[in-house]
Amino acid sequence: MYISIGSNVDREHYVAAALDALASWFGDLEISPVYDSEAVGFKGSPFLNLVVGVETALPVGELSRRFKQLEADNGRRRDVPKFSARTLDLDILTYGDRVGVVDGVELPRGEILKNAFVLQPLADIAPEALHPVTGQSYRELWRNYRSDQKLWPVDFTWQGRQISVIAD
Template sequence: MAGRVKVYLSIGSNVDRERYVSAALDALGEWFGELEISPVYESEAVGFDGSPFLNLVVGVTTDASVGELSRRFKRLEAENGRRRNVPKFSARTLDLDILTYGDAIGQIDGVELPRGEILKNAFVLRPLADIAPEVLHPVCGQSYGELWQEYSADQRLWPVNFRWQGRQISLSAG
């Protein structure tokens, strides 16, 4: 794909969470400039018994390829202490995933697009619906706002206070 593309990506952490989420946002801000940032949510660990995660979705516009983004994000995860030699469902300092790359569908540079977690996990769909409620899922054709309204899986998450670079990007519901 040539030209500038809108990309949505998820950020998650359940180890020293504020530090690693902020480090990810700092790096993304340096790379892409203006970031569209969802509220930050706390959610229970899914698939293993662990500390709660902080999750959010960020929208960027880029001319980088899927492969280039994937390599860059894996390097950022590693620089922030992410270990790859652990079980899939385990604690992590930083987890960055490409959710969508424009309207791309299929396996591109080893990345499945759109990411299946969008339709499965509240901690991905809710923040995506927050910043892109009118955007259509490239496969099912429904907007993320509609998909969130219809979401019925039993996954709890709640907004939390979060400050980044001196500004409030998220407030708790309380």
């Protein structure tokens, strides 16, 4: 399963909080490089975005509930417009090769094909994995991606581990 993480409010703090929680629930995490990206859909501060891969047998509905609670525990507000600043945003991108609406969650998440801040980090950690609808690898999808969305890799350390490094 792949999960996207984003934050544009106290970004490093909330991304680290999400990684801490995911590690406590799932153990080993496969973590993409971290990217700085422009806000999409509204004028706002840039986001930190990344994708995490985990192994789990938990049902999609239970995962969705846990992620919403984690967002709420970290100050995510639901009484604001959809496109607005947020402390923490977690989305289930894929769950194996499941397709369709599962427990109220669209699988695979449509943002994979629309947003650079989701597709690039997904292609980084799962380049050969196939999108369950298009049948194309994430590497191929990224190679063919066309959009003016901007993102930049950033240095990021979590629990003393260098997650991403800007090449010199």
